[in-house]
Amino acid sequence: MSDRPPRSAAPGPSGADDGHPVPGVRLGLPATGSGSAAGWPRRVAGLAVDWALATLIGRFLLGEALGRDLAPLAVLLVMHWLLVSTLGMTIGHAVAGTAVRRLDAPRPVGFARGALRAVLLVLVLPAVVFDADRRGLHDKAAGTVVVRR
DSSP: OOSSOOOOSSOOTTSOSSSSOOTTGGGTOOSSSTTSBOOHHHHHHHHHHHHHHHHHHHHHHSHHHHOTTTHHHHHHHHHHHHHHHHTSOOHHHHHHTEEEEESSOSSOOOHHHHHHHHHHHHTSHHHHOBOTTSOBHHHHHHTEEEEEO
């Protein structure tokens, strides 16, 4: 016999029914559907689309100017900075059904936060160190979260 009390089948205030909090709920996001924290498959798919586009543009259009190895990374940085700052999503985010939102206000991410997020994203390590809300260090530093559209 277990010393633990029985679990309820209904979700608790955190949105979880298994004793683990649902990502994003403690940030004020819904547990599911539009506006909820985006899952890893969507996020990876969006990044894969963005990386493929950055590679095509970088290698074939800018490869001579920046070098074939550095050009895709530079394109990814600029693409994420400009598109997330203004539209709240890149082409990859749009394809994957996600968007980047500020946590403090319902307005565009803005150029300063977008630049910080993009620089940390291309450094890779901040993007792969994340918390229970699926926010990488790049999102935490910029005050943003990736959500489902």
